[in-house]
Amino acid sequence: MSRDNTVIDLRSALELLKTIPGQLIETDEPVKAHAELAGVYRYVGAGGTVKRPTREGPAMIFNNIEGMPGARVAIGVLASRKRVGYLFGEKPERLGFFLNDALKSPVDPVVIPNEKAACQEVVHYATDPDFDIRKLVPAPTNTEEDAGPYITLGMCYASDPASGASDITIHRLCLQDKDLVSMYFVPGARHLEIFRQKAEAEGRPLPISISIGVDPAIEIASCFEAPTTPLGFNELSIAGAIRKRPVELTQCLTINEKCIANAEYVIEGELIPNYRMPEDRSTGTGKAMPEFPGYTGDAIKEIPVIRVKAVTHRINPIMQTCIGSSEEHVSMAGIPTEASILQMVERAIPGRVLNVYCHPAGGGKYMAIIQFKKFTANDEGRQKQAATLAFAAFNELKHIWLVDEDVDPFDTNDVLWAMTTRYQGDVDTIMMPGVRLHPLDPSSSPEYSPSIRDKGCACKMIFDCTVPFHLKHRFERTKFMELDPRRFAPGLFPEE
Template sequence: MMSMAIPVKQASFDLNMAIEYLTQNNGLVKVGSEVDIYQELAGVAKCFEGRQTVLFERVKGQDYPVFTGLYWNRELLAGLFGCDGRRLPFLLRDAVQAWQQSPIHPVVVDRGPANKVVEPVVDLTGLPVPVHALQDGGAYFTCSVVIAKDPDTGVRNASVNRIMVTGKNRLAMLMDVGRHLRHYYERAEKAGKPLEITISNGVDPTVYMAAVVPAASAPIDKDELGIASHLLGRPLELLRSQIVAVEGVANAQFVIEGEILPGVREPEGPFAEVTGYYAERAPRWVVNVKAVTRRKKPVFHTLMPGKEVFNSVGIMGEANIFDMVSRQVPGVQGVHLTTGGCGFYHAVVQIAKQREGMQRNAILATFAAFPSLKQVTVVDEDVNIYDPDEVEWAMATRFRADKDILVIPDAFGHELNPCTRDGLTAKAGFDATTPYPRPDGFTRVSVKPVNIKDYHIE
């Protein structure tokens, strides 16, 4: 039975199988009432944020259901990989390391679930793409995987970008500075050529996770889709496209084929970004859509702003930070990218101090390992880094503002954070550890451990 096995290791694992697993394990609610993709769907989904995933079975004026919430509950997501939430970042890390050492390359097939139907006419308005937040500038693809090929080497890149529908065959998208897709495009644009892409919606979580691996772990000359192969335990299947020379994901729900046009910019935004604020409307890159294929009975997948974005970012970043910091600082026990820090801006590092000053080294190493960070808080091994109350307790009882704060002015920041000015921001590290060796006054109150199963309780 699938609920007893590891879902991602099952033959032909896909989003539909993930939904089935979540249904069997009380991880999904089904909304039978008709909902509107214009803001109402997001409003209903928000009521379940951080808990169960949501399947909207009846979407007003649309032919296909919509699924969301896959990435906002770490324990539910981890169940698909056969582990718990704390182990999940390291399971993903192990797959990245295995791929780096001995890659399992994807295979290309001519036919698959995602091209069972080839739409005779391109019309993106026929897809149930939601408008999420109240001030969003339009309908957005938020968790679709963009695949492109290096115009010089042909190496694939996979990424997740925000993409706004602007017409029946037209999209506007953001490409962040420093991302591999941006490098590909700028070289193509310089040569006066479009950059062909596919946009795969409704991929399984192994593909999504491969697409959000930090660039430090997936260099530009490597095809990170092989990471999904390692997570699956078999080569990922990619689908030969109808028109463009770039593949889509064979087990996706929809595949959109197109090209990012050279020298063309059109308005995109506002959009509810990872910061919890709206990204401004501005001229951005334009996709001309050439073909759309789909499953016979597809489910559109969308990612909600808020905890789902924060969590999906944090999962991939934590193990990477842990490894990089551990190489430089002994005694690191764990790393957590907090939800309150948007999964991008605040890391809590747990350390077993072996001498005074190591906590400051850990702060500096953590900033270097994840440049988007604005804050790093270091705590002792007796503090639960996943519990914000515990972290606040450590700050309230172990942190001294006159001695235990490290400020780094004019550091490189994340461009989407509104605190960043001309690419620069200030960063702060907080030492919430006890002195070393620990004085008696910092002995935590504790009680006798018991096994509650040994007691008769009504």
């Protein structure tokens, strides 16, 4: 695929997808934001860990949201690895390497004047007596059980009260009242939580902007985590490297913070110190929203809250959303993890890891397949070292499959074939009990197994499906004639 640097925001991304057959559809059919919109996309293209039937399909724009005249909602922009490749001008199987290259040459964001910021073409202040964020931002619910309308693709931007260093991440944001938004922090996993804790310790609110509907490069870059991007590293510089131009920020109008200048919507607000509310205050169901493992997350009993100061947006804005358990999460969380594993293992064991795939079955976080090549007998065992390096760096990883260079890590059938013919459970399984995992895994709880002492502290596993080096000659795959099939079936093999 050729590089395409014409994408600078959500609108240009959608325009690019319109030119590629099968990548974007629109509908003017009336749709309810409450559960129906996500219910439709479940069938059209959600994929991921969504309950079957689902599929990989095009992104979709809904132009007629019931009860919200003029509102439009885009969903599934990143719900396909192939589509991410189109948006970045890179082959899908090379995206981890592509992001790894971007990490090596960051481009810092720049600040532009307010009058040039498209995100502030229309301004709504919370001091207006008619202000209600629930009427201004067409945030859908994924299911009828959700705690409320959720912003699932809000780029949360805040700064360290002490150092001034800024960070951007995606969080679970529920519209709770006309000017209140709850914000879920995975314990110990996000830099913004550190910023919030510092401000709260001083009894001060933490200014925060939430930019919705942005360049997909920003959405992907925001999902990088430590140790690849340590505290103080601004992930917007990765997005700048992807596009080879700096991300443009602008000053918020009501808080001392920046926002994405060409976002479709921006919510300006402050995290209120020492104030919490139940996430399901409006429903009392104990449920939040669908999360990436494929289950509905539990509502947090005491969750931090943002008091909204203003909502700004472009003229005729496009709301962007995703289904929490869809392939979209796999793209955003998984591809940066692939890049990070490639970078880390290459430093320790150069030239052996050929590729990494964070599989959709793990939501992009729980499961990785590492393609490893053993060059000499001395490489035997290094494949396990590569897996343990990945585990040490990314506590959310639960299972790692190791495969040889002749196995396609992106083909689940090929991986399972390797597991069937190159794996013996009693010698090729490595268990690491009592290790910190992700709290949203429902099996990682003391109720599931008495071996688990604390929720989220359970067992990681390595499935070594590589052939022992001294036996490689006995595991050669059947060799077929190499040729160009396009001469015989040109319609099945289009030019790349």
